[in-house]
Amino acid sequence: MVHACPNDCYLYKPIPSAIDPTTRVENTRTSCPIYGASRYRSDTQGTTCPVKVLRWFPLIPRLLLTYRCPSLADLMRWHHENRSDDGIMRTVGDSRAMQHVEATHSRMQDNPRALRIGIATDGFSPVGLSRKSYSIWPVMVIN
Ligand SMILES: [Zn+2]
Incomplete structure (x- = not known):
């Protein structure tokens, strides 16, 4: 805090x-x-x-914990090992935008453990209909 x-x-x-x-x-x-x-x-x-x-919440220690668990560590490489090559986009990793990012940053493409993180946020009032201007803006980090 x-x-x-x-x-x-x-x-x-x-x-x-x-x-x-x-x-x-x-x-x-x-x-x-x-x-x-x-x-x-x-x-x-x-x-x-x-x-x-x-x-x-500190992000790095939580990401490191995912690599300590063998089953989660396998899932962290899923995007690298299950990439489709038929031209049909099934995941974000198949998109042209992500392919451009990976081509621009070749270290990311070569490393199966490289993370792709998305960020989303939206605000809401936790006290519902009251007239107070109190709001919460959670930031979601999505792997
Ligand atoms: Zn200020």
Whole structure:
């Protein structure tokens, strides 16, 4: 979980320590360095809370876990080992667009373990019909 600027221009991620730059310390900024928007607001009880929060799951460790499981590791190579050559598009990997990407980045075509990742997002209001302008924008990463 990372606090974010309400204008989406800054993340209050930990910053390198002034004493030891190899370590990170809490980012204590209270406003955005770009437009000056406040990091915090007071709720109805007077409690200070962040204006916007980014919740995320680290992607790389999750992808590495798929290669530790033998059955999932087999599936991660499926697009390379089951490519059709009859000119009929059955998967995204058969499309001209993906073939162009692979031709442009030959390392991707040669490596059966190269990942093809799609990203999709859409916003919704978790509180339904209320007039609050609170919304959630999940970002789905699809292998
Ligand atoms: Zn900002």
